[in-house]
Amino acid sequence: MSLRLRRLLSWYRPYTGRLVFAAVLMAVAAAIPAALVILIEQVLDRVLIEHDEVALAVLPFAVAGLYIANGAIGVGRAMITKSVAFRVVTRLRRALFEKLLVLEPSWHQKVPLGDRLTWLTQDVGQVQYLVSAWATLVQKPLTLLGLVATIVWMDWRLAALALVALPVVAWPIAAFGRRLRRSAREALDNLADLTGTSQESLTGIRTVQAFRAEDQVLGRFDDDNELQYRLILRRTLAQLLPGPVIELVAAIGVGLVLAWGGRQVFAGALQGGELIAFLVALGLMNQPLKSLSEIVSLTQRALAGADRVFDVLDQPAAVQDGTVELDTDACRLEFDRVAFDYGDGPVLTDVGFTVEPGQTVALVGASGAGKSTLAGLVPRFHDVTGGELRLNGLSIADYTLSSLRRHVAVVAQEPFLFDTTVLENVRLGRPSATRDEVVEACRQARAHDFIGALPKGYDTRLEEAGLRLSGGQRQRICIARALLVDAPILVLDEATSALDRENEEAVQEALDALRAGRTTIAIAHRLSTIRDADVILVLVDGRVVEAGRHDDLLLVDGEYARLYGAP
Numbered sequence: 001m002s003l004r005l006r007r008l009l010s011w012y013r014p015y016t017g018r019l020v021f022a023a024v025l026m027a028v029a030a031a032i033p034a035a036l037v038i039l040i041e042q043v044l045d046r047v048l049i050e051h052d053e054v055a056l057a058v059l060p061f062a063v064a065g066l067y068i069a070n071g072a073i074g075v076g077r078a079m080i081t082k083s084v085a086f087r088v089v090t091r092l093r094r095a096l097f098e099k100l101l102v103l104e105p106s107w108h109q110k111v112p113l114g115d116r117l118t119w120l121t122q123d124v125g126q127v128q129y130l131v132s133a134w135a136t137l138v139q140k141p142l143t144l145l146g147l148v149a150t151i152v153w154m155d156w157r158l159a160a161l162a163l164v165a166l167p168v169v170a171w172p173i174a175a176f177g178r179r180l181r182r183s184a185r186e187a188l189d190n191l192a193d194l195t196g197t198s199q200e201s202l203t204g205i206r207t208v209q210a211f212r213a214e215d216q217v218l219g220r221f222d223d224d225n226e227l228q229y230r231l232i233l234r235r236t237l238a239q240l241l242p243g244p245v246i247e248l249v250a251a252i253g254v255g256l257v258l259a260w261g262g263r264q265v266f267a268g269a270l271q272g273g274e275l276i277a278f279l280v281a282l283g284l285m286n287q288p289l290k291s292l293s294e295i296v297s298l299t300q301r302a303l304a305g306a307d308r309v310f311d312v313l314d315q316p317a318a319v320q321d322g323t324v325e326l327d328t329d330a331c332r333l334e335f336d337r338v339a340f341d342y343g344d345g346p347v348l349t350d351v352g353f354t355v356e357p358g359q360t361v362a363l364v365g366a367s368g369a370g371k372s373t374l375a376g377l378v379p380r381f382h383d384v385t386g387g388e389l390r391l392n393g394l395s396i397a398d399y400t401l402s403s404l405r406r407h408v409a410v411v412a413q414e415p416f417l418f419d420t421t422v423l424e425n426v427r428l429g430r431p432s433a434t435r436d437e438v439v440e441a442c443r444q445a446r447a448h449d450f451i452g453a454l455p456k457g458y459d460t461r462l463e464e465a466g467l468r469l470s471g472g473q474r475q476r477i478c479i480a481r482a483l484l485v486d487a488p489i490l491v492l493d494e495a496t497s498a499l500d501r502e503n504e505e506a507v508q509e510a511l512d513a514l515r516a517g518r519t520t521i522a523i524a525h526r527l528s529t530i531r532d533a534d535v536i537l538v539l540v541d542g543r544v545v546e547a548g549r550h551d552d553l554l555l556v557d558g559e560y561a562r563l564y565g566a567p
Contacts, residue, residue: 114196126305339386
């Protein structure tokens, strides 16, 4: 048994009791075809040939009872096994989503969204087929065993003749099973690409249409879509081919039995009812034999999905949780020769400065200078790769992520809203906040007036991540969210960049009030917004090249003065 299969089976272990009960039901169901063969023989011989009145009165009810029992057992067994399969899928999907939530933003930036969505939908769903394979593995061999025992009991010589070619069945099952897993994995990989292409193009539909790129986008989609068609066709072929081989083997057995058994009937050594019942038994064996090939097919499909899911679950988190609970209203940040590298070259080098409680340190510099990366170290979106970042004298990595991030409020450059109400969006970081507290935060962020003009006010659902709002309106809701959290550390990543001049001035007043008494790191696009910062750090290629207050840096007439005077 492979390690992946053993690991996947461990997810089903809590439901062993249910599966054992389902196996009992399957064992009972497996005996029904054999019983049906015996009843058919009785009907043919005792009713049609011997005209037995008692048999005529009893056998119809017996046959009907078998079918009723078979149907009832089938429904019960299916509900048990399906409920187990769906529960495992639900748990595994939750574990996968939980894992995705703790992996650092830089990891998410490197992995296409199509892959992540496919993991949560298509790939996880594949693991349910393991239960179907198990059910087939339990019931079908038992059914075969019952039918084989029946035909041996009826006539062992005919049985030997019918089963002589049975070992040949193992070849197509093994040969196409290996191909099936490979093609199933390839189909899942390509489906992720197809999903990513679709999602990316539809998300950027304005850009696509503005640049008349419909044909280019459609061409990429066609390539992935056509490849998906070929891969699915290849997988389907690997699933279907074992069936005809098995049917051929069965046909040979039926032909031999009919030729030799017919002569036995002519010679009076075998009754006609026995031969017909024997042929019916062989016919009933055909489906279980074909189902044996499905065991490999279903197992390989489950393992193909599990392979991709477990690859994500095994992904080590670059940011490890600490053990110390942070609980304070005064936070002092010390950047001690901090360095950072994403793996393709240094982004920050030898950065050192201190932010005292109540101080505001502003980060300025050209695009790509490392400002957002430096600010992202505070909530531990990523960890330093050199030097040390300390919070109140202790390495920031020693604190639990939950307690640390509870003390940090972030307003990002790109405002992000969820597909829920305005009220729920604002109290994202503080679900227990009252409606009045939400309203007050929105007043401070100068968002209350436009929210009140929405169809349902604070209960308006912001569909499509609030795209019907302007960029400035979305940003003000995000600022209200940060205001409501009331954290002692504030990270402003160009928080006013999406606002027009009038709204920027109004929100800047709210941010100035919010910064009071808080440890603030502000990244500024418009340098006029950070003129009153306690310290301004100028970054060039990940290094601090200038540091000081606004007026002092202008007197130096260096990089800051150049940036300030740039149009």
